[in-house]
Amino acid sequence: MESQWSVFYPDNYANPATDTDETLYMRIKRACTRYPDRVALEYGARKILYSTLLSMIDEVAVSWKKLGVQKGDVVMIVMGNNPINILSVYALDKIGASAAISVPNLATEYFVGYANCVNAKYCVMSCNQYLNYSSVLKETSIKTVIIGKYRETSVGITKVKILLYPLASYDTPKPKNIPEGITLKYWKDAFPINNNSTSHENSPHDRDNNRTVLYLFPSLPVECKAAEFNARSLNVSANTAEMVLKANEDLTGKPARMLCLNEACFSFGFLFGIHSLLSCGQTALLFTWYNADKIFFAIRKYKPDVLIGYTSTVASINKAGWPSDILKSVDRIIVGGGLLTSSQKAMLFEKAHSSGKKLSVCSITGCDDLLAYAYGPSDLQSDRLLGFPLPGIIMRIADPDTGLDVPEGAEGEIIVCSPISGFYGSAEELTTSPRYRKLPDGRIWYFTGNIGKQDGNKMFYLVASKSRAVRIGSYPIYPSKVDEVVQMTEGVTEACTVVIDRAEGSFLVTAVVPAEEYFFDNSLMEDLRERIRSECELTLHESMRPSEIAFFASLPRNSKGVIDYDAVKEKVEMLQIDVNMDENLTETPPAD
Structure with missing residues (x-):
C-alpha cells in the first residue's frame, strides 16, 4: 500500500509493517525479548514481567x-480477563491449536451453540461456571473440562489481598457431579507453573500462519457464528497500539498501564x-466483572x-454518585464501538479537571470484519469526528x-481497504457479501x-449509519443524527x-434516559421534554424531528454493550404509543 500516512503520523509510524504473518506467539515472544524487565500483566497485587x-x-x-x-484443536476459554486465559491463548497458538474466547456469564443455550460452532474439545472454566454448564456439557463437543480459579495465579504475598477480589465467590463450589464421558481436571494440577522462572522451553513453534488463529464470540449470540481472525489481521490491530500507545510512551518516557x-472475547477487548x-x-491491567458497577473497584x-472501553462503559463513569x-x-481514555457525545466528553473532562488532570479522550473506529481502521484525536467540539486512517489502512x-x-x-459511504479486507475478500466472499467489492484500482x-464526509484537512466525519437510514415521505431520515441532537440537551x-x-x-x-434526578420531579421531566x-x-x-419523546430508566444493549435498536423499538411499541395523542410517555416502573 502507499506510504501516505506521513500526513498524520511521525516518520517512525508512517510506514508500518502490516504485511507480516507473525503469529500471536511470535509477536508476544518478540515483545518479551525486547522488554524483559518491564511489567506485562498486573492481576490484583501480582505483577508478571515480560521475561516471566x-x-x-x-x-x-x-x-x-x-x-x-493437538494442532488444529480448539479450546474454549470462558473466564474473561484472567491470566489463565491470556497464557492459554498464546500457548495454544504456539502448538498450532486455537482459542475460542467467550463471555464469562454466557447463557447455557449460547454456551452449547458456541462450543459446537467452533467444535471445541476442551474448555477452561471456573467452579461457578461448571455449576451452570455441567448439565449441558453432553450436548456439546467438549470432552475435557479444566477448572481454573480467579485466584489461581495470585500466590504468595498476594494471597490475603486477593480475598478482597469481587469474584472470589466464583471459585466455589467445588464440582461434585461429573457427566458421563467428560474428563475433569484442575488447572493447578494440570499446569504446574514456576512463577519465578525466566528460562524458556524450546519446543518448536507449530503454527500454520495462514490458518485461523483465534475465535471471538459473535456480536449476535443467537447466530452462534464465531468471528475468525488470521495472523495478518491480528497484526494490523497490534500496529494500532504501536501508534496510539507507543507514541504516548515517547512523550511520557514510560510505558502505559x-x-x-x-471482555476479552470481543475484538476491541482481546485484540486491542x-x-x-x-x-x-505496555502493561495490561487484568480485571473481570459481570456488571459495570465493578468498574469503580x-x-x-x-x-x-x-x-479503554466501549462508549457505554466509558460513559457510565459519568453516572451520579461516583467519586x-x-x-x-x-x-x-480510548473509546471504541461508537462515539461519545460532546456532553459526555465534557463531563469526563470536568471530572478529570476536578482531580487536577488534563485528560485526552480519543476514539478507535472499527467493525467485526476489519477490527480497527480509524483513529480520532481528542476533540471536545465534534461529536462525529472519526479522525484519520490507521497506519496501513486506506479510507x-x-x-x-x-x-x-x-x-x-x-x-x-465510508469505504476501507486494509490487509484484512484483502484476506477476507476472497472470490467466495466477493460473490456472497455486498460489503466487499473489487474496484477498478485492483484493490x-x-x-x-x-x-460520512471528509474535510479539507483530510479528516473523516461520521454522518449516519445506512443500516438505520429510512425515508419518511420523500425525505431521507438518519435516526443517529436525531440522537446526536437530543444527547446534546x-x-x-x-x-x-x-x-x-x-x-x-x-x-x-x-x-431518552434522563439524568437520575429527573425521575423524582415531574416538572423537571416536562421541562426536559x-x-x-x-x-x-x-x-x-x-421531517427529522421526533413526534414523541419517551422516557426510560435504561435502554437495552446487545452483547457488545451497544444500544440494541430493535429491542428499544420493541420497548417503545409496548408503551402503546399514539402519536396523535398529547399524553406524555414515560416508562412506568414495575410494581413491587
Missing part, C-alpha cells in the same frame, strides 16, 4: 500438549485491549494511566453505487455501511431514535 510471561506461556504450551491438545473495560498492548511492551484499585476523583490517575468517501470518490465535503474495498444521558410504523404512516420516537423539542426545532429539518 514468556516462560509461563512456554510451560503452559507443554502442559496443553501433555493433555492431548492500561485497564481494559471490555490486551494483545496489541502487550505487543508494544478496578479503577480505584489499579490507578491506570489509560482506560469526583475517579479519573485522578487517568491521562487518556475514502465514495458513491455507494459506483465506488467512485465524491467531491470534498460531500456525503458518501478489494470494504463498504462499511456508514455515511443538558439532562439527557442516552438517546435512541426509532421508527414506528402505523396504519397512518411512519413516525419517529426518541427513547420541552427543551429537547426546542433543540430539535432549532437544529433539525421538520
